[in-house]
Amino acid sequence: xxxxxxxxxxxxxxxxxxxxxADGIGEVGNPVCGDMMTITLRVKxxxxxxxxxxxxxxxxxxxxxxxxxxxxxxxxxEEAFKITNKSVVEKLEGLPKNKLHCxxxxxxALHQAIMDYYExxxxxxxxxxxxxxxxxxxxxxxxxxxxxxxxxxxxxxxPTCTLCGKPTEHRHE
Amino acid sequence: xxxxxxxxISATPLHPEVKRAMIDYLSTGFGNPVSxxxxxxxxxxxxxxxxxxxxxxxxxxxxxxxxTSGGTESINHAIKGVAFAGAKKGKHIVxxxxxxxxxxxxxxMLERMxxxxxxxxxxxxxxxxxxDVKKAIxxxxxxxxxxxANNEIGTVEPIGEIGGITRERNIPFHCDAVVSAGVVPVDVxxxxxxLLSMAANQFYGPSGVGALYIRPKTEIWPLLDGGxxxxxxxxGTHNMVGIVGMGKAAELAREEMPQRTEHLLQLKTAFLDxxxxxxxxxxxxxxxxxxxNLASISVSYVEGESMMLLLDEQGICVSTRxxxxxxxxxASHVLLSIGRDYAEAQGTLVFSFxxxxxxxxxxxxxxxxxxxxxxxxKISPLYRKKxxx
Numbered sequence: 309x310x311x312x313x314x315x316x317x318x319x320x321x322x323x324x325x326x327x328x329x330a331d332g333i334g335e336v337g338n339p340v341c342g343d344m345m346t347i348t349l350r351v352k353x354x355x356x357x358x359x360x361x362x363x364x365x366x367x368x369x370x371x372x373x374x375x376x377x378x379x380x381x382x383x384x385x386e387e388a389f390k391i392t393n394k395s396v397v398e399k400l401e402g403l404p405k406n407k408l409h410c411x412x413x414x415x416x417a418l419h420q421a422i423m424d425y426y427e428x429x430x431x432x433x434x435x436x437x438x439x440x441x442x443x444x445x446x447x448x449x450x451x452x453x454x455x456x457x458x459x460x461x462x463x464x465x466x467p468t469c470t471l472c473g474k475p476t477e478h479r480h481e
Numbered sequence: 482x483x484x485x486x487x488x489x490i491s492a493t494p495l496h497p498e499v500k501r502a503m504i505d506y507l508s509t510g511f512g513n514p515v516s517x518x519x520x521x522x523x524x525x526x527x528x529x530x531x532x533x534x535x536x537x538x539x540x541x542x543x544x545x546x547x548x549t550s551g552g553t554e555s556i557n558h559a560i561k562g563v564a565f566a567g568a569k570k571g572k573h574i575v576x577x578x579x580x581x582x583x584x585x586x587x588x589x590m591l592e593r594m595x596x597x598x599x600x601x602x603x604x605x606x607x608x609x610x611x612x613d614v615k616k617a618i619x620x621x622x623x624x625x626x627x628x629x630a631n632n633e634i635g636t637v638e639p640i641g642e643i644g645g646i647t648r649e650r651n652i653p654f655h656c657d658a659v660v661s662a663g664v665v666p667v668d669v670x671x672x673x674x675x676l677l678s679m680a681a682n683q684f685y686g687p688s689g690v691g692a693l694y695i696r697p698k699t700e701i702w703p704l705l706d707g708g709x710x711x712x713x714x715x716x717g718t719h720n721m722v723g724i725v726g727m728g729k730a731a732e733l734a735r736e737e738m739p740q741r742t743e744h745l746l747q748l749k750t751a752f753l754d755x756x757x758x759x760x761x762x763x764x765x766x767x768x769x770x771x772x773x774n775l776a777s778i779s780v781s782y783v784e785g786e787s788m789m790l791l792l793d794e795q796g797i798c799v800s801t802r803x804x805x806x807x808x809x810x811x812a813s814h815v816l817l818s819i820g821r822d823y824a825e826a827q828g829t830l831v832f833s834f835x836x837x838x839x840x841x842x843x844x845x846x847x848x849x850x851x852x853x854x855x856x857x858x859k860i861s862p863l864y865r866k867k868x869x870x
Contacts, residue, residue: 318787319794324860335862342784342804342827346862362862364827366786366803370860 311401314371321370323377325360332425334417343369343410347377347417351425355384361417368407372414375399385422391415482796485842489683490632490660490775490833491800495726496685502729503687507722514719515710524721531728535692538731539658539677540668547693547711548724552659554704555678555693556583558715559655562701563624563676564591567653571621572596577609577638578818579631584657585814588626597621606767607636607819615646625654629672630661633802633815633831634766635775637661644673653699659683659691663734664774665742675699681723685836686730690723741836745773748834748843752776755847759854763825765816774835777802779821780828782864783857788830791853797846800831824863 310318330348337344343365350358359381361373376396380388393411397403403411486494495503512524529543536543549555564574576588578600588598601613609627618625625647630637640656647654655676658667662677663684669677676699680691695701695714707716734741753776756762765777780788785803792799802813804827816826832846858864 315790318790321860326862326865344862362860362865364782364824364861364863365784367790369784370787 309404310367310371311403313375314368314400314403317371317374317400318367321361321374323360323374323381324362326362327358327360330421331428332421332423334419334421334424336416336420337365337413342366343413345369345373345413345417347373347421349421349425351385354386356380356382356388359421365410365413366407368403368410369413371400372396372403372410373417376414376418380418385425389419389422391418485797485838485846487832487834487838487842487846488798488800489835490831492682492688493685493835494837495687496730496733498733499686499726499729503722503726506725510721510725514721515708524719527721527725527728528719531724531731534728534731534735535679538667538735539662539679539694540670541677541694544712545669545694545696547695547714548719548727549691549693549715550720551682551689551691552581552657552678552680553583555680555691556581556655556657556659557587558693558704559676559678559695559701560584560587560624560626561591562704563653563655563699564596565702566700567623571619571623573619573621573623574598575601575614575617575622575625577601577603577627579603579607579633579636579815580626580628581632581657581659584626584628603636603818605820606770607631607634607765607815608767608770609638609643611639611642611646614643618646618650618652622650622652625652627654627656629656629658629667629677630665630772631766631815632660633813633829634777634819635772636767637665637770637772639770640672640674647675648673653701660775661772663731664772666738669694669696676701681727681730684730684734687723687726690720690727692727737836742773744836745834748838748840749773749776751840751843752832752834752847755844758847759851763821765819765821765829775831775833777829777831779816779825780830780854781825782828782861782867783854784827785829787857788828788850788853791856792846792849795849797849799846800833802829802831803827 327348327350331351332349334347346362348360349356359377361377363370363373379391379399393415396411396414506527510524510527512520514521514525514528532543532546536546572595574588574596576584576598592598599617601609601617603609614625627638627643629640644654653675656672656674657678659678659680660683661667662679675696677694682688703714705716710716753764761781763779765779785801789799789801802816804812812823812826816829
């Protein structure tokens with residue numbers, strides 16, 4: 309079902325844990341959607357010096373978290389912000405269609421951690437990035453889900469995906 | 482790496498005697514039981530021999546059984562066939578909240594055609610209250626369909642009591658016995674059912690073959706229109722090799738049921754007793770009124786698919802009911818119905834034991850499960866938050 313590289317990251321996840329006293333924290337998903345990810349950053353001179361993740365989720369979710377941290381580690385914040393769900397999926401040599409939403413969560417958690425860092429630092433850059441990243445608030449009660457077939461974000465309960473038109477069977481309860 | 486197969490609810494391996502019977506038939510028989518020459522007669526003899534064995538397993542008469550392509554077809558046939566035939570009387574059907582998708586989706590299809598469906602709830606063990614069924618029945622009701630045993634949590638429903646109610650009201654009663662027939666005793670008279678679905682791959686027979694019991698005088702339309710096969714209930718040339726396998730599997734299941742049950746219960750008990758070493762686990766289903774071969778557990782703070790994959794790495798095959806693994810990303814309706822929350826439903830695994838499993842295998846699976854849970858909890862933000870509290 310999964311590519312070799314997905315299984316490799318799933319079985320031997322990199323950068324597991326949580327940085328105490330982190331410079332930036334990103335937390336996305338909720339158990340309703342099935343996945344929850346936390347990414348913590350240590351930033352030095354605008355560069356991600358250290359990054360760790362915690363994930364509650366399926367094999368794909370864990371592999372995505374692992375590879376996102378690997379991709380981001382050592383990069384400047386600007387570079388790391390360019391990591392998208394697409395580049396994550398490419399790096400993992402693909403994910404099953406109904407697992408693509410996991411890749412969104414990985415990139416989202418990373419972006420949120422970076423924005424959290426900017427926010428803590430204050431200044432205009434942080435606010436600008438927030439708009440670009442379109443990241444949902446941390447503890448949104450209804451959750452934050454994606455179409456299981458394509459990677460479209462679905463803000464509300466909709467019977468069919470707004471992008472690909474397939475039945476989403478999503479639930480927010 | 483040695484395989485420990487604990488997913489018998491998905492499919493059972495062929496019993497060696499079943500395999501032999503199928504190979505024997507495959508190497509000699511090829512005729513169509515409908516043909517009137519001696520080659521056809523030989524096939525007919527094999528067909529009716531198998532029918533007799535399957536009938537004995539559920540205490541029915543052979544002529545009341547229709548061979549099908551498996552549990553899903555049997556269920557579709559029973560539900561749609563009876564609903565179509567009863568449309569002139571009414572368009573209301575009663576079911577429960579924890580039925581299999583074959584039932585749910587058949588009913589959803591009927592709803593699109595104008596039928597109404599009332600679904601009765603279950604309690605925390607997954608038990609249907611027969612009184613709820615009684616109250617749900619109206620003058621328009623043309624079918625009641627309730628499963629015998631649940632495929633996710635193993636709870637065995639009070640079918641006999643429900644059968645008493647439907648008989649009193651003279652309403653056809655279908656029972657999905659796909660995961661119970663051949664595993665626990667099934668008696669169509671005692672249960673008071675008019676239709677009963679079963680599948681061979683639940684009792685060491687082949688996949689792709691099943692049967693539908695239809696009580697005489699039950700009004701039902703065919704699902705597959707065609708020739709005069711199966712008393713005109715199901716057109717189409719018979720899957721003879723599969724049917725021969727199902728017959729042999731039914732014979733063995735009936736003869737060996739007491740010993741099998743005793744062995745399965747030993748395995749299940751050893752498994753449940755061994756779970757004590759892992760904290761925050763919920764055992765789903767009824768403690769006594771349940772299948773002897775199935776144990777469903779919800780493990781807090783971790784997700785089912787990742788547990789399943791890590792167990793598979795160690796050769797251990799189990800099922801998960803997590804939304805992540807479901808394709809639809811939807812939490813199991815069965816688990817939500819018995820009161821599990823989304824996170825608990827996400828961490829649900831089903832262990833289903835078979836006649837060739839040993840206590841040692843169960844112990845090894847428990848040890849592996851313990852390690853897998855510890856590994857995944859270590860990276861779970863939910864577990865860390867709980868620890869911090």
